[in-house]
Amino acid sequence: MTAISVSPKPSTxxxxxxxxxxxSGNWNVQALAHRKExxxxxxxxxxxxxxxxxxxxxxxxxxxxxxxxxxxxWQRKLPSQLTASQDQLDLFEVxxxxxxxxxxxxxxxxxxxWIRDIGQTIFVAVDxxxxxxxxxxxxxxxxxxxxxxxxxxxxxxxxxxxxxTGTQAVAITALVGFLIGIVLSYLSAQQLNAxxxxxxVIKLLGVSIVKELGPVLAAIIVAGRSGSAITAQIGVMRVTxxxxxxxxxxxxxxxxxxxxxxxxxxxTMPLLIMWTDTMALLGGILAAQYELxxxxxxxxxxxxxxxxxxxxWIGNVKGVTFGIWxxxxxxxxxxxxxxNTESLGRGTTTxxxxxxxxxxxxxxxxxxxxxxxxx
Numbered sequence: 001m002t003a004i005s006v007s008p009k010p011s012t013x014x015x016x017x018x019x020x021x022x023x024s025g026n027w028n029v030q031a032l033a034h035r036k037e038x039x040x041x042x043x044x045x046x047x048x049x050x051x052x053x054x055x056x057x058x059x060x061x062x063x064x065x066x067x068x069x070x071x072x073x074w075q076r077k078l079p080s081q082l083t084a085s086q087d088q089l090d091l092f093e094v095x096x097x098x099x100x101x102x103x104x105x106x107x108x109x110x111x112x113x114w115i116r117d118i119g120q121t122i123f124v125a126v127d128x129x130x131x132x133x134x135x136x137x138x139x140x141x142x143x144x145x146x147x148x149x150x151x152x153x154x155x156x157x158x159x160x161x162x163x164x165t166g167t168q169a170v171a172i173t174a175l176v177g178f179l180i181g182i183v184l185s186y187l188s189a190q191q192l193n194a195x196x197x198x199x200x201v202i203k204l205l206g207v208s209i210v211k212e213l214g215p216v217l218a219a220i221i222v223a224g225r226s227g228s229a230i231t232a233q234i235g236v237m238r239v240t241x242x243x244x245x246x247x248x249x250x251x252x253x254x255x256x257x258x259x260x261x262x263x264x265x266x267x268t269m270p271l272l273i274m275w276t277d278t279m280a281l282l283g284g285i286l287a288a289q290y291e292l293x294x295x296x297x298x299x300x301x302x303x304x305x306x307x308x309x310x311x312x313w314i315g316n317v318k319g320v321t322f323g324i325w326x327x328x329x330x331x332x333x334x335x336x337x338x339x340n341t342e343s344l345g346r347g348t349t350t351x352x353x354x355x356x357x358x359x360x361x362x363x364x365x366x367x368x369x370x371x372x373x374x375x
Contacts, residue, residue, distance in 0.1 A: 014044035021048040024058035027066025038069065045073035053081035056088055067091045068100070128354075132332055138254040139262055139328070146259070157260035165226040165261075166268030170275060173221055177276035180217060181209065181283030189291040198292040202299050205284040206306030214277040215315050216363050219322035221276075222269060223355035227330040230261055231351040234334025235344040243335070253335065262327040269323030270316040277315065318366055322359050329355045 013025040025031065032038050054074075056062075071092060076099065078092060146153040185205055192198050234257060237243050246253060285299045333351035337343050 013041060014048060016048045020053040020055065022055040022058060023070070024060075026060050027062040027070065029063060029065050031061075032065060032069070041069060042073070045070065048073070054079050054083070056082070056084040059088070062088060062091065064091065064095070067095060071095045128332070131336075132328060135254075135258065135328055135332055139259055142252070142255045142259045143263075145255075154256055154260045157256065158263050161260050161264030162268055164229070165222065165264050166271060169222060169225055169268075169272060172225065173218055173272050173276045174279045176217065176221060177214070177279035178283040180213065181205070181280030181285075182287045184208065184213070184280075185284035185287035186291055189288055193292060198288075199294065201288050201292065202285070202294070202302045203306040205281060205288075206303055206308075207311060209280045209284070210277050210307050210315050211311040212363070212367075214280060215273050215318040215322065216359060217280075218273045218276040218319070219269065219326065219359045220356055222265070222272065222323070223326045223359060224352055226265065227326045227355045228348050228352050230327065230330035231334040231337075231348045232344065234331060235337035235347055238335070238337050239339045239341070239344060241339070258327075258331045261331060262324055265323035265327040266320050267323075269326075270319035273315055273319040314366070314370060318363065321362060321366075325358050325362060326355045329358060 013023060013027070013031075015022045015024065032041070056070075067088070076096070084092075185201060188204050189198055189201050192201055192204070234243075243253065246256070281303065285294075285296055288294045288299060289296055330351050333347045333354070337347040
C-alpha cells in the first residue's frame, strides 16, 4: 500500500501588510490535511478580505482544493491587483466557470420544535388509524360477499398465501422456539433449584410458553418475515403499476390482495403458535433433563396439567388476532407505497416496526382482560 505523504506544516502561509497580502507555502490536499489547518487558513483569509493586492508568487504547490479555499475568500472573483502564475490563473478560471453550489443553510433550532414533532406524529398516527379502519371495513364486506358466493372466492390466492406464510415459516419458528425453550428452562432451573423446587420448571414452562411467550414470539417472527414480504410484494406492484392495471380492469384490491392474506394469516398463525410452543417445550424438557435430571417421560406426563385447556385456547385466540393485525398492517403500508424504490424500503421498515409494536400492545390488552376475567 502506498502511503500518502503529508507536507510539513508551514508557519505563516498568509502574510498581510497593509493593503497587500502574500500567500506562501503549499496550498494542496497534503498541506491542508493537518489538524485544524483548513479552519486556521480560513480565518487568516477572512481577516485579509479588505486587501486589494494579492501576491501568490511565493506559493510552491497549489491544487484545486487550495485554490477553492482562496477563491471562496475572494468571494468568487479575482482581486483588482493579483500577482500569480499562468497555471494559477488557469485554475481560478476553471473554478469561475464551474462554481460549486453553496450548501443549504442549517435550519435554526427552535425550542418549540418538539411540539410540532409531537403534533405531526399524532396526525400521522390518526391518519394511518383511519385508513386501517377503512381497510378493515372493506375486508368485512368482502368476507361477507365471499360467504354469500363461496364459488367466487379467491381460494387459490388463499391457498398460496397459506403456503408462503405458514409452511415456509415452519423451519425458522421451530429453530427459534427450540432455542428459546432451552434458554428459559436453563435459567428457570437454576433459580428454582436454589430453593429446592426444580420440579416446578415444567409448570413454569407450560404456562409461560403456551400463554405468553409462544404467541408473541411466533407473531414477531411472522411480522418480520411474512409481514415484510407482503408489504414489499404489494409495493412492487405499485412500482410496476400493476395496482393501477387492476383498477382499470375493475379488480378489487380488497378481494384479491387483502382478504386472501388476512384469511391466510388468521389460519396459519394459530398453527405456527402451536408448532412454536411444541418446539419450545421440547427444548425446555431436554434442558430440564440435562440441568435437573428430570425424566422426559415424567415431564411429558406433567405437561397437560401444567398447560391447562384455558391457556391453550388463549394462545390460539391471540394467534388469530395477531395474524389479522399483521396482515392488515402489511397490506396497508404496501398500498401506501409510492412508485419509487426509496418509498418501498421505508414502507417495508415502517410496516415491520408497526406490526411488532402492535403485537406487543395487543398482548398487553389481552393480559389485562385475562387478569380481569381471572382466566
